[in-house]
Amino acid sequence: MAFAARSPYPRLALLGLLTFTAFGSRAQTGEAGRRWQHLDLQADGVPGISADRAYRELLATRTPAPVLVAVIDSGIDSTHQDLKPILWRKPSEVAGNGLDDDKNGYVDDVRGWNFLGGKDGQNIAVETLEQxxxxxxxxxxxxxxxxxxxxxxxxxxxxxxxxxxxxxxxxxxxxxxxxxxxxxxxxxxxxxxxxxxxxxxxxxxxxxxxxxxxxxxxxxxxxxxxxxxxxxxxxxxxxxxxxxxxxxxxxxxxxxxxxLNPAYNPRPLVGDDVTNLTETGYGNPDSQGPDASHGTHCAGIIAGVRGNQLGADGVAPATVRIMSVRSTPSGDERDKDVANAIRYAVDNGAQIISMSFGKDFSPNKELVDAAMQYADQKGVLLVHAAGNSSLNTDKEQNFPSYRYLNGQDIPNQLTVGASSRLNTPALTATFSNYGQQTVDLFAPGVDIYSATPANTYSTFSGTSMAAPVVAGVAAVLKAYFPQLTALQLKQIILQSAVPYHTQVYRPGTKQLVDFATLSRTGGIVNLYEAVKLADKMTTLK
Structure with missing residues (x-):
């Protein structure tokens, strides 16, 4: 399912003569709060990714190249004012003519593809969980x-x-x-x-x-x-x-x-054969779908137009384009759809794929593994959200996982936990999964302000928000250093992550631990340090 932060469990607050039920809260959205992920610990006192500093001090005189990032998610609002200029459009396909102009097996896929739709234009909004x-x-x-x-x-x-x-x-x-x-x-x-x-x-x-x-x-x-x-x-x-x-x-x-209803089955709407795991071409070209909130938010985090005084700035520059591939409903995505979505993105030129979804079971994991291997062979970087269950994924299962079925690490994938703007025991998001062997690094994922459908903006929390931050960093590196391979992008992002030794609450507990023990790098992604390292690596060559 598309990851979204878990709601705090019910608390009742007795206030005077009336009882108001506190079901959750919205973050304050002052100007600094709306873009805290771009800030710098030294300059601003906020453990952000130092994006503003990177653009100001390191990238101002450089010219970025085009980069294509695929967002495999719930769909993206193609008319949003902060996204419309940067959304991918396939030049080889003619919109609405009912033909597969480029002969890739997908009719009218001008903006991407929807593996959760029927030929009649209907779409699945809610699916069952895998269990x-x-x-x-x-x-x-x-x-x-x-x-x-x-x-x-x-x-x-x-x-x-x-x-x-x-x-x-x-x-x-x-x-x-x-x-x-x-x-x-x-x-x-x-x-x-x-x-x-x-x-x-x-x-x-x-x-x-x-x-x-x-x-x-x-x-x-x-x-x-x-x-x-x-x-x-x-x-x-x-x-x-x-x-x-x-x-x-x-x-x-x-x-x-x-x-959670075993009798509920929306899949006939799609019209595919769910037992045919090699089937492709099903779905429809509606890459927005019935509820594009989650995917739109993720796309805005990656590449929402910077500096236009509208809503929120993305991480990546204006040369980055976003492809929408819809395979993630409310409920759990199917392995067949995820595998096809990855292959579709790779075959249509994506260089980076952002994946903010996950589930507890993966009965056809071999399909997803094969698609990830295909992406690796084609030089595509995968960025995946670690999950929002406060789990140590070194010990607990979460899919797509860090490793193939054969136990080998997936070389072209980054797995991302969520951090907050507070360099205190609350630095680690309470909901974030973690793991010294299975989570690569952390990124801002608490109270992230970004685009939502119909030209609106909202504040969401989740590792869903952290993964596109890292995908945005990867897109910046690829734009300004286009010679970098997917594996080099991963290497730079990991080596340049800024380590923190703040005593933080282990997610889901009140136990204090060293932040550095919760991931492989022990750090938070940092664009400023990543650009410096990329410059050094490419200059030496």
């Missing part, structure tokens, strides 16, 4: 079966079924509790906010109204507690909070009713 699919597919064969009576091949499938069943049941229990909580929170907050609106005789309850009411309406003491609540959660108004809460409620309902 749900395994339970639905194998329950009849393995429920109640005795392992020792099975063939070696079936024993392996039986073991996978048992693990998937356990994960499925745990997820169902947790999501049902989350859904019940969110329903109660929405009803409770709607009632509570409505009472305050009625008392103050206003249609909108924002912080300005509440601040004034604290002075002018002492007979409404809840105005003070509600004002404090909105300030603490960083919502501008109660309507804004309720909208975000309703969105969370709908996502949770979809997980219960669809993603």
């Amino acid at each position: 749900t699919r395994i339970v639905a597919q194998d329950r009849a064969q393995f429920e109640g079966a005795k392992r020792k009576k099975l063939s070696p091949e079936d024993q392996a499938k039986f073991d996978q079924y048992q693990r998937a069943k356990k994960a499925f049941e745990k997820a169902v229990d947790a999501e049902n509790k989350e859904l019940a909580y969110l329903k109660e929170a929405f009803a409770s907050n709607t009632f509570s906010f409505g009472k305050v609106k009625q008392a103050l005789n206003v249609a909108v309850l924002d912080t300005a109204v509440l601040r004034q009411a604290m002075v002018s309406r002492p007979d409404v003491p809840s105005a003070k507690s509600l004002y404090a609540y909105l300030r603490r959660t960083h919502f501008g108004s109660t309507d804004e909070e309720l909208k975000a809460l309703e969105e969370a409620l709908n996502r949770s309902r979809n997980r219960v009713e669809k993603s």
Whole structure:
């Protein structure tokens, strides 16, 4: 699934006579907060990637070359003001003529491709989780079966079924509790906010109204507690909070009713044969899809137009183009789609691929491995989000993984954890996966402001945001030093990562550990240091 930061589990805050349910918060979005990932620790006191410094001190007199970055995700809004100028367009394909002009097996793929769509233009929005699919597919064969009576091949499938069943049941229990909580929170907050609106005789309850009411309406003491609540959660108004809460409620309902429902199967909409793992050409050219929020946000992080005074700046320069390949729904992506998406991106010229998705099971991992090997052979760098489950991936599984099935490291892949703007125990994102052997480095992934559909901008958190930061750094290096290979890009990014020895909370715990022990490099990606190293490497040659 497209990685998004996990919501904090419910906390109830008793505020005066009313109970407001704190379901989460939005980050403050002042100018510095909106672009903190570009800042420099020494110059700005923020553990960013030093992008501003790199452009100012090292790249100002250089001319970048074109670079193509593929974003394999939920889709990208092709009309967004900060993305439209930098989105890839295939010159060999004529839009809307119903023909495969370049004979690549994909009709009208002008902007990219959607492996989650049907020929009739319909698209899958919500999919099942992989453990749900395994339970639905194998329950009849393995429920109640005795392992020792099975063939070696079936024993392996039986073991996978048992693990998937356990994960499925745990997820169902947790999501049902989350859904019940969110329903109660929405009803409770709607009632509570409505009472305050009625008392103050206003249609909108924002912080300005509440601040004034604290002075002018002492007979409404809840105005003070509600004002404090909105300030603490960083919502501008109660309507804004309720909208975000309703969105969370709908996502949770979809997980219960669809993603965790073995009887739910949207795949016939696509029209492919799910058992034919070598099938290509299915899907449609709608590379935006029904909900492009996640992919649009990732694309903006990589290459949103810099310096145009709109929204947020990307990392990469204006010569970088973004290709949209849609294979990631709400729910879990299928291995077949991921493999085809990687191959599509490689075959259409992508030099870097950003992949902000992942899941707990990969029943056809060999397909993804083969596609990654193909990308390696073609000199393409893969940048993957480490995941948002607070797991040590040296010990726990997460897919796509750091290694091939044969145990060898994937040479052309970078795996990225998420860091915050605070050089304190909170430097490591509480949700981020980590691993001294399986996570390469960290990058800004907490409270990242970027593009969202319909010319809007939002603040998201997740390793989903950290991976495109690193993909953007790779794109900068490739643009200004085009002779660098994928393996050299990886080498430079790893060697130039700035190490931190801050005592931080191990994700998911309150245990303090050295930040440097949570990844291979022990560092955070840094564009300034990477450009210096790239310049040195290419000059020596």
